[in-house]
Amino acid sequence: MRDDGRESSNVEDRRGGSGGSSGGGGIGGLLLGSLRGKGIVAIIVAAAAAYFFDIDPALIMRLLNSGESTVTESSAPTQQIPANDKLAKFVSVVLADTEDVWRERFAAVGKEYRDPKLVLFRGSTPTPCGKGKSAMGPFYCPADQKVYIDLSFYQELKSSYRAPGDFAQAYVIGHEVGHHVQNLLGTMRKVRQQQEGAGESAANALSVKMELQADCYAGVWAHHAHKARQILEEGDIEEAMTAASAIGDDTLQKRSGQNIQPESFTHGSSAERVRWFKTGMQSGELKACDTFL
Template sequence: MKWQGRRGSSNIEDRRRSTGGGARKAGGIGGIAGVLILLAGLYFGFDTSGFVDLGGGTEQQASGGEVTAADEMAAQFVSVTLADTEEIWADVFERQVGRAYNPPTMVLFKGATQSPCGGASGASGPFYCPGDQKAYLDTEFFVTLENRLGAGGDFAAAYVVAHEVAHHVQNELGILSQANRIRAQVSERESNEISVRIELQADCFSGIWARLAQEKFNSLERGDIGEAMNAAAQIGDDTLQRNAGRTVQPHTFTHGTSEQRQRWFRTGYETMQMAACNTFETNNL
């Protein structure tokens, strides 16, 4: 991905050197359950820390830690990618929605921080919080993405940013609030099914961004789409459960299978139309 030397976003809130912040209680989960929860926390999408705590029941303060040269490079990359999403979605909203797009803020942190959706940590993975319309990202997550999940490459990292921004797009359209209202009123299985539709739509929106970013900025290089598709495959619910040594249990899926995530990303990439990403009115997820 060609990104260096291009405009960065001003909608960055850098908390990586912060040592203050409120504390949260972290309940203890061990054994295989802890492993599965950690893997779940590495999904892209909603904040898992609101309903899952990792650790031994101690207070976790928002903390910074050393900001390395790699962290700085990652922050610059995120800033440029975020700027790209701002321009792309402003154009898409004008043409396909008929109104202005209000971009989110990206919070960069190291270690742990707080959000209206709950505590954030490196274990919780990136997430979008509709409560403050901010996306949260530990800059070390890109290392996890490559080393632990097998999804390396700069465009795989761009996909992470684009996916979280896609949740903001859903929030701007009122989709997220409606879906979450329904999720709170139905069974766990039905709530999971709605969550899958939310996540697959975000993947589809990410595909729209990828195609239009290529057309507007000529930023994609050979193999970039393959990196994004590989990332989508590596974080499919079925793949994560297999890699954790578990039997695949579709009723527990919250993000969709590897095949589904790839297919919906491809749908957005090929059509460039938000209407084609309506995962809520199809029986063919």
């Protein structure tokens, strides 16, 4: 992927702060196993508001029920991205590209897009959605409209999940920004309201639809970014497909030694995640991403 675009001004670098120690990132929070068995559907529902299920679920439910676009600033030390930090610079360029695309897409339907912020942290960091930890993987907090990521996640994506490549990294940002789009459009709040009165299996199914829509929105971003700025290079789409497949619920359950249990899926199977990203990529249309039909 080309990385010679502008950098976003909406990046907070907290890696030099005292919010947490450096340590291994993780995809472990991607599985819902740590929550399963508690018998509280509301916890499962709220946990799915973040990409990797370790944010304070009660807080997220209160925030989403009262209004999905509430912004609360969290306090943590920030610093400028070091000039020689290529990976941080790369994600800043990706974020800037999502800003350009979604501003245009929202304007096309008479809406105003509010840019999210991207928070870089190491180990842990405070958020209005609870304490952010590396083990969660990247996540979106609707309370402050920020995407959080410990960049060590990318090394695990490459080494443990065999999904290397810069566009695989960009896809992750595109997916989390897709959740921000859902937040601005009101989709998050509506889904949470539906989930409150649903059983566990039905609530999980709604979470899958929301996650697959975020995958589709990532594809919409890629479509328009390439159309406008030719950002994609040979092999980039395959990198995104590999990443989407690597974090499908069925693949993750297999890796953890579990039997595949579709009723417990919260993000969708590998095949579904690939299909919906491709749908957004090929169409470039928001309306093509209605996973709730």
